[in-house]
Amino acid sequence: MKTFGEISMKKSLLALAALAAISGAAQAQSNVTIYGIVDMALQHQNTGEKAGATLGLDSGIQSGSRLGFKGTEDLGGGLKANFQLEMGVNADTGSSAQGGLAFGRQAWVGLSGDFGSLNLGRQYTPAFIAIxxxxxxxxxxxxxxxxxxxxxxxxxxxxxxxxRVNNAINYNTVSIDGFTGNLFYGVGEVAGNTSGNRYIGLSGAYNAGPVFATLAYTSAQNATGTNAKKSILLAGTYDFGVAKAHAAYSTIKDDGVPTPIDRRVWLLGATVPVSAAGTIVADYIRSTVKNVGDANANHLALGYTYSLSKRTNLYTSISRTANDANSALGSDDSGATFHPVTPGANVRLVNVGIRHKF
Incomplete structure (x- = not known):
């Protein structure tokens, strides 16, 4: 005859076994990952403003600071449901990036399988992924x-x-001997005008061994569908082992009002490991405008990254953009405060920062 203690122990073991079985089944069917980046740097910039140079302690300089959630559910037969919600964070102030959007970096859901993947929502464009x-x-x-x-x-x-583009339908092929393709359509959602705010992106890439090459096409419309911006980008890298070479060329045509723009952009760059933890990076960018005089620009940048661990690194860079009289490149306006570039100015930026991934 079993004692009360033996019966109680048996019930406890059965309960634990049932709980483990349920938990294991749930984990096998669905998996959610919480991840993020916190990136901060001290920056000094001179954009040619009358107010002079700016010194700032800024977030997201090497990589945008973020908090994200991504997951997948196995639906059987090789089919999976996937999602990603990613918010940008200004770690210097604690505010939301991307204009205060809750999940301004990415917000999509989709399916994947032997056919590739199909995702719906706010997503990165093929051209940006290529860049x-x-x-x-x-x-x-x-x-x-x-x-x-x-x-x-x-x-x-x-x-x-x-x-990134809102209301996007994004299809990616599976890799076939290193070749992949991407078809991207951003629904403009303008009443009575299917071309208003429409975005079309196409890209193909080859990635095998030391070679990476990509070709991307973009066509973006304004709200009325009367102003198209089209670009073609060809780029690639080759890893020699002791260094990696980078090269790119793009044609950009914008039917902008009042002045259309016909631009050409070249890039040459290098990534040079100098130790097990340290890497030097550099690039030269040349921007020329064919249909506007004195609107060219040259950009030169040199940087260094040093890994403290697999998830934490230090970095620094110095860059300079020299503008012709009718050019004003070299300062991005995606931040909360836009520092305009005076046409013809030489824009200089120096930073020293730390990035941690989790």
């Missing part, structure tokens, strides 16, 4: 706005186009 892939600075550390959180934009400031 982030070839920019030695990873669309950060240069062309920022000192005094404004989440202010760096790197090479994306010169190659143009929005980094």
């Amino acid at each position: 982030d892939s070839f920019d030695p600075f990873g669309t950060g550390m240069t062309t920022g706005t000192a005094g404004s959180g989440t202010s760096s934009f790197g090479a994306a400031h010169f190659f143009g186009g929005p980094s």
Whole structure:
């Protein structure tokens, strides 16, 4: 005859076994990850303003500070449901980035499987993903706005186009021998005008061994559908082991009013590991405008990153943009405070920062 203690112990073991089974099944079906980045830097910038240079302690200089949630659910037969919600954070003030949006960086849900993936919501454009892939600075550390959180934009400031689009339908193929493709459509949601605010993006990429190459096309309309901005981007990198070479070329045509713009942009860059923890990065960008006189610009940047661990690193960079009389590049306006560039000014930016990923 079993004692009361033996019966109680058996019931407890059965309860624990049932709970473990339920928990294991739930984890096998669905997985949610909380992640983020906190990035802070001391920046000094001179944009040619009459007010003079600005010294700021800013957030998101190498990588935008963020808090995100992403997850996947196994639906069986190789089909999965996926989502991602990512908010930008100005760590210098504690406020929300991207104009105060709750999840201004990304907000989408979709399905993936042997066919690739199809996602719906606010997402990165194919062109921005391409720029982030070839920019030695990873669309950060240069062309920022000192005094404004989440202010760096790197090479994306010169190659143009929005980094994210609302109401987007985004299809990505699976990788076939290193080749992938991306079809992106942003629904404009303008009543009675299907082309108003419409965004179309196409890209293809090859990534195998030391070679990465990408080709991206963009067509973006204004709210009335009468002002198109189109671009074609060809870029790539080659890893020699001792250093990685970066190169890009883009044509950008904007039917802007009152002055249309026909721009060409080139980039040459390098990533050079100098130790197990330290890396030097550098790039040169040339922007020329064919249909406007004295509207060219040259950009030169040099940076260094040092890893303290797998998740924490220090960084510093110095950059200079030299503008012709009718050019005003070199300072991004995505921050809370826009520091305008005086046409013809030489824009200089120096920063020293720390980035932690979790």
